Amino acid sequence: MDDPARMLRDLFDAAVEAADPALCVPRFLSDLSALSEKGRFVVVGAGKASAAMARAVEDCWTGDPDNLSGLVVTRYGCGVPCDHIEIVEAAHPVPDANGLEAAGRILEMAQSLSADDTMLCLISGGGSALLSLPAEGIAFEDKQAVNGALLRSGATIGDMNCVRKHLSAIKGGRLAQAASPGRVISLLISDVPGDDPAVIASGPTVADATTAADAIAVLEKFSIEVPDNVTAWLSREEAETPKPGEAVFKNADTRMIARPQGSLEAAAEKANELGLAPLILGDAIEGEARDIATEHAQLALSVAAGDGPVKLPAVLLSGGEVTVTITGNGRGG
Structure with a gap:
């Protein structure tokens, strides 16, 4: 190359x-x-x-x-x-x-x-x-706080959006x-x-097939504390979507x-044009970013050593929504 x-x-x-x-x-x-x-x-x-x-x-x-x-x-x-x-x-x-x-x-x-x-x-x-x-009775600042807590929690996009929908x-x-x-x-x-x-x-x-009870379960799963008015709203019938x-x-x-799969396939087609052997690992990869990165690196090393599922020169392609759990003062999104 x-x-x-x-x-x-x-x-x-x-x-x-x-x-x-x-x-x-x-x-x-x-x-x-x-x-x-x-x-x-x-x-x-x-x-x-x-x-x-x-x-x-x-x-x-x-x-x-x-x-x-x-x-x-x-x-x-x-x-x-x-x-x-x-x-x-x-x-x-x-x-x-x-x-x-x-x-x-x-x-x-x-x-x-x-x-x-x-x-x-x-x-x-x-x-x-x-x-x-925000839904009726929920202050915008409270919704911002819940959203920020969800982003820091390590919740998947599906879990986060379940809560967002019901608020x-x-x-x-x-x-x-x-x-x-x-x-x-x-x-x-x-x-x-x-x-x-x-x-x-x-x-x-x-x-929406999820329920307000599902939203409460997400908040409990990730130990997210919310204002009393948010808890009160989620217990009301009007909270259902x-x-x-x-x-x-x-x-x-x-x-x-x-969709992501279409983008991966386009990249794979371009790889073939450039003389690279593409390997699509999937378009729905989820998990902690550090763990997914380790798995990708291990596979890349295996391919480089000649032990992988594709021959060199090759490129690994993947998509999804990995999570970064913030433990300090994170910046960006």
Whole structure:
């Protein structure tokens, strides 16, 4: 290999391109013209890629420009200029006031829909923190504190989002509930193991099979202390999210437009072009980052010694959601 660093960069670029909203979004909106013929067409969304998704929607829009509007919230530094869809930047992974205000406005847009209207929801990784709107009686500061404790606890993304859903006025299918009887179309870019739509950004438009009791169990499992008002809310009937089979999802359509496995396969294809033997270890790897790193290193050493499942020159590819348990004052996310 003349330039291993360049090869790794090429593999990374191929993986990212496979999930590029400019390429993925148009393929799943071939019916955009028909969708926009009747009623209002409102675009909302949240996530680190959602502003780029909004730009892609505008680029393939062929309807009346005056009938395209909406609001998308993304992470600071991830904004993309749009002409008709407002882009708001907010904090991730711990929510801030910008995300709170944006989530409230998105919920109001959903509540304004009639049966003739369509809401296009653009969801990508990071959407859960960016779409933060506490449930009734829960202070925003309390929700921030719970979210921070979850991030430090070592909980999986599924466990974290279970709690987030039941403390939210917008997650766990509540956004689709608010939009009913309007039509809801969700375009999802997955960044979670298993590609479960209910886990991606805490599933704002997807039925939730978890319960408030599950959320309490997560808090107990990781010994997370929460304010009394949070405990009180989780014991109330109103804390339950909309469940599978409920009528509010009758007009909801979910489309998975990109997933980790697709990016790994794109990187593997590029590896073959470069003369490397690719080995995909999986797209749903979970566990402590230090443990996963050790396992990867051991396999790499085995391959280098000629004892592995692939012959040199080779590259190991994997995806998932590993956990870093913070024991001191961690920085970043």
